Every structure is written in structure tokens, then in C-alpha cells.
Amino acid sequence: MLRRRGRVLIQMLSSPSASTSSPLHRLISATRPQVSPNPSFAVEEYLVSTCGLTRPQALKASPKLAHLRSAANPDAVLAFLAGRGLSGADVAALVAKDPKFLCAGVDKGLSPIVAGLSGLGLSDPEMARLLSLAPHKFRCRSIVAKLHYYLPLFGGSLEKLLRAINFNTNLLCCKRRVEPNVAFLRECGLGDGDIAKLCSSIPRMVTANMERVRTMVALTEGLGVPRGSGMFRHALSAVAFLDEKKITAKVDHLKKTVGWSDAEVSIALPKAPFLLAKSNESLQHGSEFLVSEVGLEPAYIARRPVLLCYSLEGRMRPRYYVVKFLKENGLLKRDPSYYTVFKETERYFVEKFICPHKEAAPYLAEDYAAACRGEVPDYWLQ
Structure with a gap:
């Protein structure tokens, strides 16, 4: 041999x-x-x-x-x-x-x-x-039985499983803890695909003790995100390893920086629970831009809270300056929705707001690309 x-x-x-x-x-x-x-x-x-x-x-x-x-x-x-x-x-x-x-x-x-x-x-x-x-x-030798259990959970994809193991090798030694956690998450309405994504994005979640996982679920429901909803997995990821004190502090910060009322917070968080994972600095800068510079009302943002999750310098500010330039030069027939401007894909934005104006504004595409790199043209800031 x-x-x-x-x-x-x-x-x-x-x-x-x-x-x-x-x-x-x-x-x-x-x-x-x-x-x-x-x-x-x-x-x-x-x-x-x-x-x-x-x-x-x-x-x-x-x-x-x-x-x-x-x-x-x-x-x-x-x-x-x-x-x-x-x-x-x-x-x-x-x-x-x-x-x-x-x-x-x-x-x-x-x-x-x-x-x-x-x-x-x-x-x-x-x-x-x-x-x-x-x-x-x-x-x-137990690794064979463990992979036999995990592979179906990851849809038979060894690539996805190896990615999760790379983040947390404890998946291969905590199967006895993982199995009841997975069973409980299934009871909460999550499919195997969602659970596999949790294993990859927040791998410690499924290897935590059962009491901690139950606490995460309770905190998620406390945000107004019910079990079985499409946002439930995202909310679980957001509250992972947070406690009530930290969540309360984040909510207070949102109310202070964006100007939200309790009712507006209760509207925003179920739509975008991942706001809880954003840094206070990022939320501060994003809200100041949307409210003070773009002129959006706090209530408007509360109904579209994903706006606070987009990159300020790499996405929102360059797009805002393009729209502002087009409006000031009479190149837009009507004012667009800034929610649409910020949320659409890069391809959509370029085709909608850049390409139609190649003749009237031949340097717009070049200036927009520079702004996305943090090099905002001086004439846009005037």
C-alpha cells in the first residue's frame, strides 16, 4: 500500500x-x-x-x-x-x-x-x-457523517459548504449543537437555503447554544419582523449577537440623526433591519445627505429605509450630482424620484440618465465615473 x-x-x-x-x-x-x-x-x-x-x-x-x-x-x-x-x-x-x-x-x-x-x-x-x-x-472519521448531514442543507453544493467552513470550522465539530438549532430555525419558517446562507454570513449563529438562538428570534420578532416573512433571515443576521441594550441604543441614534418618531422607526426597521448593523457614523452621514442636501423628509426615508444602506460616496452622491446637473441645464422633462435614482442598478442609471445626453453633455459620463471614484468635478459643487 x-x-x-x-x-x-x-x-x-x-x-x-x-x-x-x-x-x-x-x-x-x-x-x-x-x-x-x-x-x-x-x-x-x-x-x-x-x-x-x-x-x-x-x-x-x-x-x-x-x-x-x-x-x-x-x-x-x-x-x-x-x-x-x-x-x-x-x-x-x-x-x-x-x-x-x-x-x-x-x-x-x-x-x-x-x-x-x-x-x-x-x-x-x-x-x-x-x-x-x-x-x-x-x-x-466523524467528518464523513458531518458532511453527509451538511451537504443537503447546502443544496448539495460543496463549494457553499466549504465557504461556510472557511468562516467557521466549528461547523465540523458542533454538529450536535447545530442540528437542534437548524430544526428550530426550520420551525421559524426558514428553508434550508436560508439556513445555509446564515451559516455562511453569520456562521456562529448556528453553532451558538439554543438559548442564544431563541433570543435572536425573539429580538427579531420584537423589531416587527414575523417568522416566515421574507425579511426574517435578514433581521436575524442583523440582531445576531446584539442584545436589547445595543438595539435600543441604535434605535435612539436613528431617531436622533434621521429625525424619526417611534412610529417611523417601527415602519423602517421591519423593512430594513440591517440598519442595525450600520455604523453610527455611516447613518449620520447618510441621513445628513438625504435630509439636508437632497431635501427628503424623514417620513419619506422611513418608508424607504434602504436609502440609508447605500454607499454615500460611491453611489448616492455621484448620482445626485448628475441629476442636479441635468435639472439645472433643463435636460430633464420632469423631476425623477430620488428613491428610483438611488436604488436602481448601475446599468439602469447610466442608460436612463447618462446615455441620452451624450450630445448635450459629452463629458457627463467621464465626470460621473470620476465622481464615483471620489473625484467630484468642481463645477458640480458650485
Whole structure:
């Protein structure tokens, strides 16, 4: 078995793109003698010369491998990793992250795991990615059962699952906590697709204890966002790991900066609960622009609170100046709705407000592009 893996590794590293001086090539070169048990096996040197770690990385990792007396098992593990398609750099990163991976059993440990993951449809490159993300989780046989549970939740997309694992590797060690949380969120009207998005955007949410998840749901409902509504997932993301005190402070800030009444806050937050995640500074600047410069009423903004979520410098201010220029030069037949101006896609805005005026305002497109980069033309500010 090990000889077969060795041949695979030799074939990989003897390709034209492989360096004959690479650590892994030296590991399995035909001239290297068989390593025998040696009480004075130099772990640190092995990590540097064979695994490709830097000296500081090897110094940090070697105490975790102090019990090793030969390179036999590490050599087998490295051959196994090469067989999975990991490059020398991948191996160095993996060993630096999880030195004890070199102690894993190949025949009775790693090989059965690979067989199980193959049974779930994972290819070698996909397993290599999973290895790089969570090597310490990969060497536990339970990883097969965990992926068997998570893949349907993510619509069968390993790409989406790996993205979530990248944000929170605890997904692979907290399945017993995740399962009841997922069941509860389903009871709240969320589909698997919504739950998978929560795993990716707020991964700690599904690995938190059940009491915390119930609190998040209660806070969401307290904002006026009912279970099963289209905004419920967004509201959950907004209140994740907030408490009543922080939410109250944010609401008070909105009332003060935008000039909203309690009734207007109760209209705005169910429509745009993600306002709770915006910084006070961003809300301050956005509201000052919309109220003082554009001239919108607080009640108007409350019914269209998403306006406070758009980029001020990269979206709203440049578009406002374009419309202002067109109006001042008599190029618009009627005043547009600023809600429409700010919310529509970039393509729509350009086709509606830039392209029709190429002859009358030949530099408008260029000036608008500059404004989006923060370089507002002087004549727009007059």
C-alpha cells in the first residue's frame, strides 16, 4: 500500500513542472535509504527539510511531535497527501496548522475517511481543499457523517459548504449543537437555503447554544419582523449577537440623526433591519445627505429605509450630482424620484440618465465615473 502511494508521489513530482529539489521529491527519491527507528530523530530538521516549514514554524511545531522516533509514519502521511493532489506549499501550510497530522494512521485512519468522502461524491481536489481548511477535523472519521448531514442543507453544493467552513470550522465539530438549532430555525419558517446562507454570513449563529438562538428570534420578532416573512433571515443576521441594550441604543441614534418618531422607526426597521448593523457614523452621514442636501423628509426615508444602506460616496452622491446637473441645464422633462435614482442598478442609471445626453453633455459620463471614484468635478459643487 505504501509502495503504491510512493509511486504515485514519484510520478507527480517527476513531472516537468515538479522541482527535483523540492522537499517532497527528496522525501521519496529512489536513492534515499529506508528510515529506521532512531531515538535521536531530528523532528525540527525533518519539518524544515522535508515538509517545507520555515525555521520558526518548525520550532513552534516540533514540541507536538516530540514523541516521534522515526520518519516512517510522517513519510507515509506525506505520500498520502501528495496522492490527494496537495502541492509542497499546501503540505507545508497544513503541517504548520496541524503538526499532529503527521502522526495520523494512513491505512486505518486516513484511507477509510477518503473512501467515505469519495462515497459522498467528493473529488481529490475537493478533498484537498477540505484538508487545507480543516486538517485537524479531516483526520476524524466523524467528518464523513458531518458532511453527509451538511451537504443537503447546502443544496448539495460543496463549494457553499466549504465557504461556510472557511468562516467557521466549528461547523465540523458542533454538529450536535447545530442540528437542534437548524430544526428550530426550520420551525421559524426558514428553508434550508436560508439556513445555509446564515451559516455562511453569520456562521456562529448556528453553532451558538439554543438559548442564544431563541433570543435572536425573539429580538427579531420584537423589531416587527414575523417568522416566515421574507425579511426574517435578514433581521436575524442583523440582531445576531446584539442584545436589547445595543438595539435600543441604535434605535435612539436613528431617531436622533434621521429625525424619526417611534412610529417611523417601527415602519423602517421591519423593512430594513440591517440598519442595525450600520455604523453610527455611516447613518449620520447618510441621513445628513438625504435630509439636508437632497431635501427628503424623514417620513419619506422611513418608508424607504434602504436609502440609508447605500454607499454615500460611491453611489448616492455621484448620482445626485448628475441629476442636479441635468435639472439645472433643463435636460430633464420632469423631476425623477430620488428613491428610483438611488436604488436602481448601475446599468439602469447610466442608460436612463447618462446615455441620452451624450450630445448635450459629452463629458457627463467621464465626470460621473470620476465622481464615483471620489473625484467630484468642481463645477458640480458650485
